[in-house]
Amino acid sequence: MKTIFKLLFFFFTVATIAQESGSIVGKLTDxxxxxxxxxxxxxxxxxxxxxxxxxxDGLYAIENVKPGTYTVVFSFVGYETVEIPNVTVIENxxxxxxxxxxxxxxALDEVVIKTTTRRESAVAxxxxxxKAVGITQSIGAEDLSRKGVxxxxxxxxKVTGVKKQAGIKNVFVRGLGDRYxxxxxxxxxxxxxxxxxxxxxxxxxxxxxIESVGINKTFSVPLYGDVAGANINIVxxxxxxxxxxQFSISPEVNTRAVGKExxxxxxxxxxxxxxxxxxxxxxxxxxxxxxxFKPSTQNAQLNSSYSLSGGKRFDIGNNRLSLFFVGNxxxxxxxxxxxxxxxxxxxxxNQEFNRTEYKYSVSKLAMANVKWRFQEGDYIAANSMFIKxxxxxxxxxxxxxxxxxxxxxxxxxxxxxIRRQQENENNLFVNQLLTSLTLTEKLSLEAxxxxxxxxxxxxxxxxxxxxxxxNSDVARAASGSALNNRFYSSLEENDLAGKLYLDYALNGxxxxxxxxxxxxxxxxxxxxxxFNYTQINYILDSPAVVDIDNPDTSLFNQQSLNEEIxxxxxxxxxxxxxxxxxxxxxxxxxxxxxxxxxxxxxxxSNSFSANVGVRYEKVKQEVNFDTNLASTNDPNTDPSLIDExxxxxxxxxxxNFNENSIxxxxxxxxxxxxxxKEVAPFLYEDVSFNSFGNPxxxxxxxxxxxxKYEYYFSPGxxxxxxxxxxxxxxxxxxxxxxxxxxxxxxxxxxxxxxxxVELELRKNILKLSNDSDSEKTLTFGLNASYLYSNQKLExxxxxxxxxxxxxxxxxxxxxxxxxxxxxxxxxxxKKKSGLTSSVVFNYNSKSIYSLGxxxxxxxxxxxxxxxxxxxxxxxxxxxKIAINENFGIKLNIKNILNPEYKLTQDVNNIGVPNAAxxxxxxxxxETYKRGVVFSAGVSYSF
Numbered sequence: 035m036k037t038i039f040k041l042l043f044f045f046f047t048v049a050t051i052a053q054e055s056g057s058i059v060g061k062l063t064d065x066x067x068x069x070x071x072x073x074x075x076x077x078x079x080x081x082x083x084x085x086x087x088x089x090x091d092g093l094y095a096i097e098n099v100k101p102g103t104y105t106v107v108f109s110f111v112g113y114e115t116v117e118i119p120n121v122t123v124i125e126n127x128x129x130x131x132x133x134x135x136x137x138x139x140x141a142l143d144e145v146v147i148k149t150t151t152r153r154e155s156a157v158a159x160x161x162x163x164x165k166a167v168g169i170t171q172s173i174g175a176e177d178l179s180r181k182g183v184x185x186x187x188x189x190x191x192k193v194t195g196v197k198k199q200a201g202i203k204n205v206f207v208r209g210l211g212d213r214y215x216x217x218x219x220x221x222x223x224x225x226x227x228x229x230x231x232x233x234x235x236x237x238x239x240x241x242x243x244i245e246s247v248g249i250n251k252t253f254s255v256p257l258y259g260d261v262a263g264a265n266i267n268i269v270x271x272x273x274x275x276x277x278x279x280q281f282s283i284s285p286e287v288n289t290r291a292v293g294k295e296x297x298x299x300x301x302x303x304x305x306x307x308x309x310x311x312x313x314x315x316x317x318x319x320x321x322x323x324x325x326x327f328k329p330s331t332q333n334a335q336l337n338s339s340y341s342l343s344g345g346k347r348f349d350i351g352n353n354r355l356s357l358f359f360v361g362n363x364x365x366x367x368x369x370x371x372x373x374x375x376x377x378x379x380x381x382x383x384n385q386e387f388n389r390t391e392y393k394y395s396v397s398k399l400a401m402a403n404v405k406w407r408f409q410e411g412d413y414i415a416a417n418s419m420f421i422k423x424x425x426x427x428x429x430x431x432x433x434x435x436x437x438x439x440x441x442x443x444x445x446x447x448x449x450x451x452i453r454r455q456q457e458n459e460n461n462l463f464v465n466q467l468l469t470s471l472t473l474t475e476k477l478s479l480e481a482x483x484x485x486x487x488x489x490x491x492x493x494x495x496x497x498x499x500x501x502x503x504x505n506s507d508v509a510r511a512a513s514g515s516a517l518n519n520r521f522y523s524s525l526e527e528n529d530l531a532g533k534l535y536l537d538y539a540l541n542g543x544x545x546x547x548x549x550x551x552x553x554x555x556x557x558x559x560x561x562x563x564x565f566n567y568t569q570i571n572y573i574l575d576s577p578a579v580v581d582i583d584n585p586d587t588s589l590f591n592q593q594s595l596n597e598e599i600x601x602x603x604x605x606x607x608x609x610x611x612x613x614x615x616x617x618x619x620x621x622x623x624x625x626x627x628x629x630x631x632x633x634x635x636x637x638x639s640n641s642f643s644a645n646v647g648v649r650y651e652k653v654k655q656e657v658n659f660d661t662n663l664a665s666t667n668d669p670n671t672d673p674s675l676i677d678e679x680x681x682x683x684x685x686x687x688x689x690n691f692n693e694n695s696i697x698x699x700x701x702x703x704x705x706x707x708x709x710x711k712e713v714a715p716f717l718y719e720d721v722s723f724n725s726f727g728n729p730x731x732x733x734x735x736x737x738x739x740x741x742k743y744e745y746y747f748s749p750g751x752x753x754x755x756x757x758x759x760x761x762x763x764x765x766x767x768x769x770x771x772x773x774x775x776x777x778x779x780x781x782x783x784x785x786x787x788x789x790x791v792e793l794e795l796r797k798n799i800l801k802l803s804n805d806s807d808s809e810k811t812l813t814f815g816l817n818a819s820y821l822y823s824n825q826k827l828e829x830x831x832x833x834x835x836x837x838x839x840x841x842x843x844x845x846x847x848x849x850x851x852x853x854x855x856x857x858x859x860x861x862x863x864k865k866k867s868g869l870t871s872s873v874v875f876n877y878n879s880k881s882i883y884s885l886g887x888x889x890x891x892x893x894x895x896x897x898x899x900x901x902x903x904x905x906x907x908x909x910x911x912x913x914k915i916a917i918n919e920n921f922g923i924k925l926n927i928k929n930i931l932n933p934e935y936k937l938t939q940d941v942n943n944i945g946v947p948n949a950a951x952x953x954x955x956x957x958x959x960e961t962y963k964r965g966v967v968f969s970a971g972v973s974y975s976f
Contacts (some may be wrong), residue, residue: 056123058096058106060131062088072135075110080117101125108133124411159246160750160796167549167635167645168254168686169698169742169756171794174246175271179870179914184339184364186268187236189247194756194792194817196249196264197853197878204233207251208758209788209823209849210263213766214706214736218267220417220466222484223258225529227423227460229490229565230718230725232709236266238421238462242341242362243401245269251758252686252740253702255631255647256535256555259682260707262736262760270417272403273345273358280344284924284971286337289932291369291965296335297392297428299455299496300326304365306396306424308459311491313522313568316616318602318609321592323520325494327585329428329455335367339971345403352409360401368393372961374431377898377939379888381949387433387452389960395425412471419464427456438501438512447504450512451582455496461489476539483532490525492567497521500582510577511589511600516569516719518590518600523567531559540636549643550636557629563710566618569605605662621659623710628652633684645686652679655707661716663726674713674729680705694746706734708766712780725768725778730833732782735763753795760788765825767847769837769885770898778884781837784826786846792819808864817855827885840886840897840942850905852879866919872912879905883937883959893945901959904936924971929964936961 058079062072071092078085079096088094096106103122109115113135123129159172173189183189187205190196195208204212217224217233224234248267250257257265301309301324314324345358370391376384398421405415431452434442438450468482499517500509511518533555540550572590578599581588594600601608604615633647657674658666666673684702691697708731717726742756765786768778793816800812823846827839845851854877862869882900889897909930915923937959943949951957 055098055100056125057128058099058104058121058123058131059128060094060133062092062094062108062110063132063134064136072110072113075108075113075135078107080105080107099123106131108135110135122411160746160752164696164744164746167643167688169252169700169740170248170250172246172248175241175244178241178244184241185237186239186241186244186247186266189241189244190236190249190266191876192817192855192857192874193249194794194855195251195790195819195821195853197848197850204231204236205266206848206850207249207263208760208790208819209821209846210760211848213709213712214261214263216258216261216265218265219419219464219484220270220468220482221256221267222466222468222482222533223529223531223559224464225462225486225488225527225561225563227462227488227490227525229525229563229711231711233266234462234488235423235460238397238399238423238460239268240341240362240364240397240399242343242360243270243399243419245271252700253682253684253704253738254645254686255633255649255682255684256533256553256557258557258559258627258629259649259651259680259704260653262704262706262734262738262762270401270403270419271343271358271360272405272415273347273356277346278344279976280342280973281976282339282341282971282973284339284969286339286926286967286969288335288337288366288368288965288967290371290963291335291367293333294335294369294392296332296367296369296394297329297430298332298394299329299426299428299457302394302426302457303424304396306365306398306422306426306459308424308457308491308493311459311493311522311524313570313616315570318570318604318615319595321590321595321602323494325496327453327455327496327498327590328583335369337366337967337969339364344976354407356403356405356407358403358405360399362397362399364395364397366393366395368395368964370962370964372934372963373958374960375957376959377941377951377957378436379898379946381941381943381946381951383434383436383950383957385431385433385435387431387435387450389429389431389962391427391429391962393425393427396423398422410472412469414469415467417464417466417468419462421462422459423462424457424459427454429454429456437514438499449502449504451500451502451509453496453498457493457495459491459493461487463487478537478539480535480537481533484530486529486531488525488527488529490527492521492523495521495523498585500580501577502582509580509582511572511574511580511585513574513577515573516571518572518574520570521567521719522569523565525563525565527561527563529559529561531557533557551634553631553633553635553647555631557627557631559625559627561623561625563623564620565622565710565714566620567605567716568616568618571603571605572600573603574600619661619716621657621661621710621714621716623655623657623714625653625655625707625710641690643688645684647684649682649684650680651682653677653707655710657710657713657729659714659716659729661714663715663717664729672729674708674731676707676733678733696744696746698740698742698744700738700740700742702738704736704738706736706762706766708733708780712766717777728780728833728835730835731766731780732764732832734765734782737761737763747797751797753797754793756792756794758788758790758792760786762786762788762825764830765846767825767885769839770887770901779835781833781835782830783837783839783885784828784830786823786825788821788823788846788849790819790821793817809861810863811859811861813859813861815855815857815859817853819853821849821851821853823849837887838889838891838897840889840895840899844885844900845882847882847885850878850881853877863916866916868916870912870914872910874910874912875908877905877907886939886942890945895942896945897942899940899942901937901939904934904938906933906935907931908933920975922973922975924969924973926967926969926971928967928969930966932963932966934961934963 064072075088105119246269250265340363343360348355374387374389378384401419407413435450439448442448466484471479499512502509535555538552606615609615629651631649635645655676687699714727739759744754764782795816802810857874859872883903884901886898886900911927913925941951941955943953
């Protein structure tokens with residue numbers, strides 16, 4: 035494969051100019067000379083005057099070909115002429131014909147004809163964006179490789195207006211977090227692996243399985259209506275050539291983790307498999323746990339990534355069967371060191387901790403794709419994917435904490451030491467069946483179904499709390515309730531979804547476009563989730579001496595249980611009331627969505643197109659619970675129930691001033707549904723925060739408007755400016771409840787308004803070809819956004835929580851007013867070797883992590899201030915070297931600036947008598963650095 039990028043450049047140059055026409059491209063080779071390129075050969079469409087000559091690399095491109103079936107002729111002086119009949123040209127696509135030529139005639143079965151839409155190419159995705167009626171934005175595998183992106187989460191953060199916030203699993207789009215976004219795979223919905231979140235963690239999906247990631251910031255009726263920020267659609271890879279087989283390995287080191295005496299949970303596995311997910315005891319008088327409190331250590335923190343992918347295509351008559359698979363293994367060590375402080379309502383510290391955390395994560399992935407493509411371009415495809423993600427953490431907190439260190443004095447210091455060990459394993463199994471069929475000349479069908487399962491486990495999370503007399507160096511296990519415990523939880527979710535669309539083609543006024551159509555469709559989704567948890571508490575009547583380095587042999591054992599130094603209870607008690615203490619607390623959620631939709635797209639002229647649609651959704655969500663806070667088994671407690679009908683209109687308008695200058699306008703109404711976890715009233719305990727759900731949450735209504743201008747300099751080059759506005763009724767927020775425990779919950783807070791401007795730029799600064807075999811390009815990319823957000827903070831009367839906000843209005847949580855992403859890429863290519871080198875920079879300005887509460891009406895402005903996340907800049911240096919067409923090398927340095935991730939809270943002493951801290955002092959709620967990551971990798975394509 036020689037100068038393949040040049041071939042793609044020719045293809046997309048042609049496709050862009052041709053707009054709604056197709057193209058024929060390919061490469062001619064000389065079989066008499068070891069398949070070297072054959073330059074200056076003639077290529078033309080028989081019976082026409084349309085033709086071109088192959089270039090020095092044997093590449094050719096026939097542009098602006100109207101859809102139809104043709105015979106293509108290839109000739110060269112002294113060589114046999116080759117005629118390829120029945121070459122089908124399809125609008126907006128490229129037909130690729132690679133022809134071997136020689137002094138004797140080539141057999142037709144040596145000629146490869148392929149029609150594809152290459153969604154991994156940046157140029158191809160930009161072409162799709164240009165031709166679409168609606169507003170779309172995507173990033174493909176080509177850009178992921180160039181920017182050193184390893185997963186879908188990293189991919190979306192390279193798109194305008196998208197950010198990742200420290201401490202939060204999923205991304206924010208235009209200031210809107212997890213609950214306002216949705217995630218799909220091949221346009222079918224995905225479940226979440228974590229009870230805390232609506233969307234699946236995007237870092238589950240490694241770049242090995244991604245062809246492209248689409249970020250749909252505007253609503254159109256094929257999307258489920260529970261979205262206000264964006265729908266993130268992952269398009270999985272499939273085989274595009276006749277065959278492939280590739281293996282890669284990439285070791286890396288993190289500067290903060292390497293060389294440390296790294297703490298690992300007892301019985302945690304390097305490969306990330308949990309051996310037992312169930313509570314191991316059935317008798318509270320027996321101390322027979324699988325795992326010790328004492329962690330183990332290791333001293334070789336080498337991160338690594340292994341990947342194997344390949345596939346094979348089979349031509350069966352006029353049809354084609356393709357098989358493709360991917361297998362991947364990743365592991366990472368991370369060491370964090372910083373502070374973890376909290377302010378109390380009396381103007382002093384609730385805790386002052388130095389925090390050290392040892393994190394290890396493992397991800398294993400397997401994906402298979404089978405696709406049967408008919409001669410006419412119709413297809414049936416089946417996708418299966420299994421992802422096992424395991425994360426392990428040992429976190430140590432040392433310092434002062436209210437309720438533990440009140441006896442601290444300068445001459446007799448007392449310190450608290452808390453160790454929390456946690457392992458989470460999530461297993462996602464995705465199964466999809468997709469088809470696209472042409473029924474008549476004007477009528478086509480698109481259908482799909484998916485059945486996905488999530489199994490998530492948090493077995494034997496271990497928490498120890500000690501109080502240390504520093505002078506005597508004596509530690510005692512704290513005697514408070516649940517300060518020493520083991521926690522077991524499991525999540526099971528089954529998700530069934532389907533879609534069925536019928537498209538009827540209309541005769542629009544643009545003869546070169548096929549956008550004009552009527553679509554009618556139906557969507558169905560049924561989700562069932564069960565979450566169970568049991569906590570086993572070590573109850574000490576008085577503090578007990580313990581050796582922190584050997585807690586199991588010194589205290590937490592059968593002998594101490596027999597001697598009644600401690601007793602075991604669960605969150606349901608110890609069984610003396612006659613009830614089984616091992617019955618887990620639980621919540622069960624069911625959600626059913628029936629959706630009907632209709633939309634009309636029409637080209638009113640060569641310049642003006644419109645899409646107007648409406649979606650109807652009937653949504654029923656019910657959550658029953660039996661937890662440590664409430665139970666629907668009580669006849670006086672109702673389940674959380676939402677049973678609503680939504681009518682969701684949308685429109686997309688497009689006007690071409692000329693071929694490369696386009697303006698678009700989009701508007702819609704959507705809604706935001708409270709998630710299972712947000713309405714389930716169970717108390718989830720952490721060292722710094724506890725959280726619980728609010729069963730009285732209401733759905734939020736969202737009104738969205740976007741205006742975008744695009745100018746295309748050339749294929750692959752664009753400048754675009756977007757203005758957007760959103761109004762959210764009954765916005766949902768996470769808030770800190772005014773309590774000594776630092777509890778978080780979820781409330782409706784009134785209306786919110788969001789507006790902003792986004793800028794997207796991709797431009798070649800330099801593009802040179804010194805000779806026929808070399809190419810040099812320098813490309814600059816810029817994504818920038820400014821966001822204004824304002825929400826009214828009111829204690830709404832529709833729930834049972836009393837919330838007093840510090841401020842009457844504020845910005846949205848997670849909404850950085852300014853986000854910047856930029857990259858500078860140098861491409862050097864010579865024959866089959868080359869270098870791609872990129873500098874990638876990202877910046878997120880300061881944002882709200884959690885809204886302040888605790889205000890007093892008698893003292894306006896009183897209460898805790900917001901917890902803020904400081905501005906974060908990142909810089910990566912990415913290098914990809916092609917030694918030849920088979921062998922490649924990667925050399926990367928990531929997180930070069932190694933910024934401090936810092937959550938802070940300013941002291942507010944309004945209405946606080948005798949405050950211990952000065953007003954306005956910035957308290958570091960949590961700080962840490964992630965370290966610089968150096969990686970080197972090799973890949974080989976067979």
